[in-house]
Amino acid sequence: MNLSRRKKSHLFPVLMAASLLFGVLPKAYSQATNFKPGAIWPDNKGVHINAHGGGILYQNGTYYWFGEHKVGGEAGNVAQVGVHAYSSRDLYNWTDEGIALKVSDDKTSDIAKGCILERPKVVYNTKTKKYVMWFHLELLGKGYGAARTGVAIADKVTGPFKFLRSYRPNAGRMPYYPAGTPAAAQINAQHPANKSDVIFMRDFPGGQMARDMTVFVDDDGKAYHVFSSEENNTLHLAELSDDYTSHTGKFVRIYIGQQTEAPALFKNNGKYYMIGSGCTGWAPNPARWFTATSIWGPWTFEGNPCVGAGAQKTFGGQSTHVLPVSGKKNAFIFMADKWAPKDAIDGRHIWLPIVFNGNNIEINWLDEWNLDYFDKQPTQTQPSEKSK
Known part of the structure; x- marks a missing residue:
């Protein structure tokens, strides 16, 4: 971890307090008009946006960003506070909406302070007019052994x-x-064919492990x-209930x-896409993407969507969400986290545009960009040649 970067991240609240005292907003906190992947991203209070491993809900002209609230040091790798919420109308400038879900001080609670909530x-x-939050949950003091999913609801979006x-x-x-699934791809409960089948049958009675995750709502509301x-x-x-x-x-x-791990599912022109990563802990690895014409599959592995320098490590990040941009056709933002496990609060956000080339997708690194990028992309009907 770069010590100078760490010191700077801890100075943000101090600098902002001084700015408010003198009524002057630092230049760094002026209204943003561009994305700068991997850079410090101040909210309306001048503090780096604290919403890691998160996702975005769009409603009535406003985007709501939910993510893990981190604290400084390695203690930030477990849940000390809860889930942080932010709102924005333009995607560049975000307003702190506070903690949407707080961890509990009750040590017997599933979401006790110090659990892992990701x-x-x-x-x-x-139908129910409720906001529903899902997350990966590991019980306090159990490491990554619980492998549960958690659910919470609210009447208000934040x-x-x-x-x-x-x-x-x-x-x-x-x-x-x-229909058409080969017999060889189906589980034989008495004679599991591979390591994964063995683990599946091991967990069959009590439920399947659930770690890195996302939730996707299809056009029909399912x-x-x-x-x-x-x-x-x-x-x-897995299909969720009607509520x-x-x-x-x-x-x-x-x-x-x-x-x-790190799945991010989206849909464009009737086709399903999913981006994920390999499993290398906090260290980045090549992203991977999949396609399907039905939500139930078959899902086809398509390779690495990232191209150019840094592609083999997903530009230092790991997928968390793919965001459709309201009002623009074929406009999707790849959202990734650049983890900082030694100082969790310094984790950075990497947002990059997804380019469609026929049925293929590509993600290139850009030092700086804005939503006009999508308006400049030519309509392409043939897949481009790219390394997978």
Whole structure:
């Protein structure tokens, strides 16, 4: 960790307090008009946006960003505060909306202070008029052994969210196999064919492991929970109930035995896309992407969407969410985290535009860019040649 960078990050609240006292806003905190991937990103209070591993909900002209609130040092790698919320109308400038979900001081609570609470995602249910938050949860003092998912609800978009429960999904349920699924791709409960099948059957009675995750709401209002399972060897895509607060028991396994985490699912022109990463702890690795014509698959591995210098390490980041830009066609932002485990609060946000070349996608590094970038992209119908 760069010590000078760490010292600077800790000075932000002090500098902002001084600025407010004298009624002068530092130049660094003036209204932003561009994205600067990997740079310090001040909110309306001049403090680096503290929403890591998060996702964004768009509603009524406003974007709401939810993410893990970090504190300084390695203590920030566990949940000391909770889930932080921000709002924006232009995506460049963000207003601090406070803590949407607080961890509990009750040590017996599933979300006790010091637990591991990661990758919160919030969706809105138009039927119940509730906001629903899902997240990866590890119980206090259990390391990464619990591998649960947690759910909370709220009446207001920025909370406060009420924690409902945590559990392992789909206990006693076998995967759904779409028509045409080869017999070799199906689990033989008596004779598991591979390591992942063995782990799946091990966890069958009590529910499947659920770690890195996202939530996706389709055009028909159906919601799906995607999570890293089977000791991170395989992704599960599971259907949620009509109120989005539980699982129906219908799910599929994706990229079996290939160790995938950090899923981010989106849809464009009727096709489903998903970006994820390999499993190398806090260290970056090549991103990977998948496509499907049905939410249930089959899902096809397509390689690495990142191109150019730094592509083999996803430009230092790891996927967390893909954001559709309202009012623009074929405009999606790849959101990634540049983790700083030695000083968690210094984690940076890497936002980059996704370029569609036919059915292919590409992510290139840009030092600075804005939403006009999407207006300048030519319409392409043929996939480009790119290294996967």
